[in-house]
Amino acid sequence: MSQNKHKKILDLFDIDLKIETDSLSSSIVKKLEYELGKYKTDTHTSDIYKALALSVRDLLISHWNDIQEQYRKHKVRKVYYLSIEYLLGTLLKTNLINLGIYEIAEKAVSNLGYDLKELIECEPDAALGNGGLGRLAACFLDSLATLDLPAQAAGIRYEYGIFRQEIRNGFQREYPENWLNQDNPWEIPRTDHIYPIQFSGSLKTDVDHKGQNFVIWEPREIVLAEAYDVFIPGYQTKTVTNLRLWKAKSSREFNLDYFNHGDYLRAIEDKQKSENISKVLYPNDSIEQGRELRLKQEYFLVCATLQDALSQFIMEEGEKWEQLPNRLVFHLNDTHPTLAIPEFMRLLIDRHRVAWDLAWKYTTECFAYTNHTIMPEALESWSVDLLESILPRHLQLIYEINFKFLEDLRKEGVSDDIIQKVSIVEEGSPKRIRMFNLALVASSSVNGVANLHTEILKKQLFREYSSLYPHKFINVTNGVAHRRWLLSANPALSDLITARIGDGWKRDLTQISLLEEFATDKDFCAQWARIKETNKQKLADLTYKLVGIKIDPNSLFDVQIKRIHEYKRQFLNVLRLVHDCQRLREFPSLSYAPRTVFFAGKAAPGYRRAKLIIKLIHAVGNVINNDPEVNQRLKVVFLPNYNVSLAEKIFPASDLSEQISAPGTEASGTGNMKFMLNGSLTVCTMDGANVEIIGNVGRENIYVFGNSVDELKQLRDSGYDPKEMVREDESLRNAVNAIRKGFFSKEATSLFEDLCKGLLEEGDPYYLLADFKPYISVQNQISSDYFFKETWCQKTVINAARAGSFSTDRVVSEYARKIWNLREFYPIP
Ligand code: 26W
Numbered sequence: 001m002s003q004n005k006h007k008k009i010l011d012l013f014d015i016d017l018k019i020e021t022d023s024l025s026s027s028i029v030k031k032l033e034y035e036l037g038k039y040k041t042d043t044h045t046s047d048i049y050k051a052l053a054l055s056v057r058d059l060l061i062s063h064w065n066d067i068q069e070q071y072r073k074h075k076v077r078k079v080y081y082l083s084i085e086y087l088l089g090t091l092l093k094t095n096l097i098n099l100g101i102y103e104i105a106e107k108a109v110s111n112l113g114y115d116l117k118e119l120i121e122c123e124p125d126a127a128l129g130n131g132g133l134g135r136l137a138a139c140f141l142d143s144l145a146t147l148d149l150p151a152q153a154a155g156i157r158y159e160y161g162i163f164r165q166e167i168r169n170g171f172q173r174e175y176p177e178n179w180l181n182q183d184n185p186w187e188i189p190r191t192d193h194i195y196p197i198q199f200s201g202s203l204k205t206d207v208d209h210k211g212q213n214f215v216i217w218e219p220r221e222i223v224l225a226e227a228y229d230v231f232i233p234g235y236q237t238k239t240v241t242n243l244r245l246w247k248a249k250s251s252r253e254f255n256l257d258y259f260n261h262g263d264y265l266r267a268i269e270d271k272q273k274s275e276n277i278s279k280v281l282y283p284n285d286s287i288e289q290g291r292e293l294r295l296k297q298e299y300f301l302v303c304a305t306l307q308d309a310l311s312q313f314i315m316e317e318g319e320k321w322e323q324l325p326n327r328l329v330f331h332l333n334d335t336h337p338t339l340a341i342p343e344f345m346r347l348l349i350d351r352h353r354v355a356w357d358l359a360w361k362y363t364t365e366c367f368a369y370t371n372h373t374i375m376p377e378a379l380e381s382w383s384v385d386l387l388e389s390i391l392p393r394h395l396q397l398i399y400e401i402n403f404k405f406l407e408d409l410r411k412e413g414v415s416d417d418i419i420q421k422v423s424i425v426e427e428g429s430p431k432r433i434r435m436f437n438l439a440l441v442a443s444s445s446v447n448g449v450a451n452l453h454t455e456i457l458k459k460q461l462f463r464e465y466s467s468l469y470p471h472k473f474i475n476v477t478n479g480v481a482h483r484r485w486l487l488s489a490n491p492a493l494s495d496l497i498t499a500r501i502g503d504g505w506k507r508d509l510t511q512i513s514l515l516e517e518f519a520t521d522k523d524f525c526a527q528w529a530r531i532k533e534t535n536k537q538k539l540a541d542l543t544y545k546l547v548g549i550k551i552d553p554n555s556l557f558d559v560q561i562k563r564i565h566e567y568k569r570q571f572l573n574v575l576r577l578v579h580d581c582q583r584l585r586e587f588p589s590l591s592y593a594p595r596t597v598f599f600a601g602k603a604a605p606g607y608r609r610a611k612l613i614i615k616l617i618h619a620v621g622n623v624i625n626n627d628p629e630v631n632q633r634l635k636v637v638f639l640p641n642y643n644v645s646l647a648e649k650i651f652p653a654s655d656l657s658e659q660i661s662a663p664g665t666e667a668s669g670t671g672n673m674k675f676m677l678n679g680s681l682t683v684c685t686m687d688g689a690n691v692e693i694i695g696n697v698g699r700e701n702i703y704v705f706g707n708s709v710d711e712l713k714q715l716r717d718s719g720y721d722p723k724e725m726v727r728e729d730e731s732l733r734n735a736v737n738a739i740r741k742g743f744f745s746k747e748a749t750s751l752f753e754d755l756c757k758g759l760l761e762e763g764d765p766y767y768l769l770a771d772f773k774p775y776i777s778v779q780n781q782i783s784s785d786y787f788f789k790e791t792w793c794q795k796t797v798i799n800a801a802r803a804g805s806f807s808t809d810r811v812v813s814e815y816a817r818k819i820w821n822l823r824e825f826y827p828i829p
Helices: 002-014 021-035 045-074 092-099 102-111 116-120 133-144 256-259 264-278 292-317 319-329 340-351 356-366 384-390 390-412 416-422 436-441 451-461 463-468 482-489 490-503 510-521 522-548 570-586 607-626 642-651 670-675 690-697 708-719 722-728 730-740 753-760 768-786 789-801 808-820
Strands: 077-080 087-088 126-130 152-158 163-167 172-174 187-199 202-207 213-218 222-231 242-250 330-331 369-370 381-383 430-435 446-450 473-475 558-563 595-600 636-640 655-658 681-684
Touching: 021 045, 021 102, 021 753, 045 092, 045 102, 045 116, 045 222, 045 242, 077 292, 077 482, 077 808, 087 133, 087 242, 087 642, 092 102, 092 116, 092 133, 092 222, 092 482, 102 116, 102 570, 133 152, 133 222, 133 242, 133 330, 133 808, 152 482, 163 789, 172 607, 187 292, 202 390, 213 340, 213 390, 222 264, 222 292, 222 473, 242 264, 242 292, 264 292, 292 319, 292 330, 292 340, 292 384, 319 330, 319 356, 330 340, 330 356, 330 446, 330 570, 330 808, 340 369, 340 390, 340 436, 356 369, 356 390, 369 436, 381 384, 381 436, 381 642, 384 390, 384 430, 390 416, 416 436, 416 463, 430 436, 430 607, 430 670, 446 451, 446 490, 451 463, 451 690, 482 642, 482 670, 490 510, 490 522, 490 808, 510 522, 510 789, 510 808, 522 636, 522 642, 522 789, 558 768, 570 595, 570 607, 570 730, 570 768, 595 642, 607 636, 607 753, 655 670, 670 690, 670 789, 681 768, 681 789, 722 730, 722 753, 722 768, 722 808, 730 753, 730 768, 768 789
Parallel strands: 077 152, 077 330, 152 242, 330 369, 369 446, 446 473, 558 595, 558 655, 595 636, 655 681
Antiparallel strands: 087 126, 163 172, 187 222, 202 213, 222 242, 381 430
């Protein structure tokens, strides 16, 4: 009987879920009633959103089940993408588009009396990331699925994502963002995937039946990792990428010791404490603070994922460890998951009794690492004391790895000087473990995220490694999920593109080059420009709604949106604003294309100067926006709480993309690519992926200014004196002085002194003063060019047409080929 029953289930599973208008409408109603417990009269738009999402999720689950079965059967090699951050944004719209059921859903909800656009607006952003690195990981999920690559992504299910930013009196305030408050219809809890994660305690050695020693780790604390799956569909394929997010759960309800001693509250406190691991995302995007909870988060992520991966492997292959490299590869998205390396060794050696040399061989074949930043303060290193107290066994393994590594180098005659630099252990007090060196030693491949960045890794940051292991270093320039950032975010422009070149570009962005022939087509350009106007009008309305500032939709929309950081030089942009304001006052008849300068971005809560820059933007903005001599031609807007959803509204409405980081500091940038795809021109320095954008579009179609990496180095070597820049340039002096002396902060005249101190007294480490003059002059050029609307529009078309290489489809397929050695696996259609 049970056989029969089993067969019946299998047959039923095999029936393809088809979504059509009527079936979707009735599915929504069923979900409303039976999953959300709603009644006809008490449903809100957000309930319909959830019911629709749950119906779509059914389809995703059925695709996932199909594809999983095929992977198992065909023993494919799979990549596990390990990332501490995923900045997903919302999923309903892109999921509907990718599944090809957007119109069906539109009709289905309209049959029920609702508007799909309103439902889409109900979804809160899943903001489990800080910035570029987290958003790149999210873009990868779309492309991995679209390219039918066998992949599983792993992250942490933070209860609180990146903080919500509010602005009070020009200052950033942070508030908790409890995005799970209203339930997440996209996730499914996997109660069958729960793993214990150990912390602290002591180590013992024992002898096995073969007489061999092995280590036993007796932990002081065990936390459980519970899996929650989110399925990301590919475009026009049945492949979905599973993003498995881990939630921490106490391993016992109460600590019985305390409980029995009558300390009831302490018992609950302890339970709370272990669940804190997945409570909140660390809001820093550069400064690593070496906190214990952060270390625990990083270990929690990798320990759960590796146990999960190995149990899957054992289920399919038994203990045929030599098959490991054929079946899986772990990708380290920056160094945050680097503990996966000693954890893999630990699981193989301590749990499965694999010999050291073999375990190390598999490890070096199964790991790859991407670096996303060269900012020295972002390079992770953990104090030996902390590691020892939280992960004693891992510290031991790291020492051993380092010992063998250095021993090999010594045998090869490598000098002590180099050995000191490549050592995983940094001597000093306290002694520290350099996670980036650990990642480099164990990984089969190390990549930077833009040509310039990879060159800097090879020549500077990891110079010694790259001379020892040149073959490990490769470049894979970043890209963006163009289906989200163009197809979904800018539907009008997408329709126009499709009308002219067909819809091949949606799967293959290189086809967007076909647009180029329309750059000189007057009718096309007029339509292109009209769409930009409409998008700008929408952003003007939103601006008024959000911050109460009225702006001229015909002005040039000049936009800098990204995390607030000194190296990104928002302050340089502000110096320009002050300069322009002073000029407009002095020369009222100056020819000046009216502009609205937008900023958006969060500052790390503990990053004093970045927060002061936010205040400065507001202070300068206030003066400018309220000065009748200036505000007809210049306005400044700071849009609060920058996130993926807001970004999707800004890119389509922008004319000018500000990419003005100090050369050599921005690893790649990906906003730059989103702007060009949406028909903006770029003003940029020779930094990160800007260099490649310049190469693609040609200098005549982009505004490049300032010193290059090499020129900055020369400047520094010849004794860069920021004060001299100010002495020599009257307009720069006036701008800096106005800020320094409190012209924009009359209530506290010394408020911005610290920012100016950074420029004048601390050597201006990001060369704002050195690049000021060329920045002003390129902005003047932009102003005069903007009057020639036709030429401007032509150039924006050319920019979009030459963005074909900046899709994560290209990026991920390069990773698959050059790093992961993966092959596409086509699901049954
Ligand atoms: C607090 C520790 C820390 C350190 C670094 C947290 C997060 C980071 C990230 C590596 C910072 C980051 O997001 N880097 C960005 O990665 C993008 C994707 O590759 C690049 O486009 C950006 O240039 C880079 O700043």
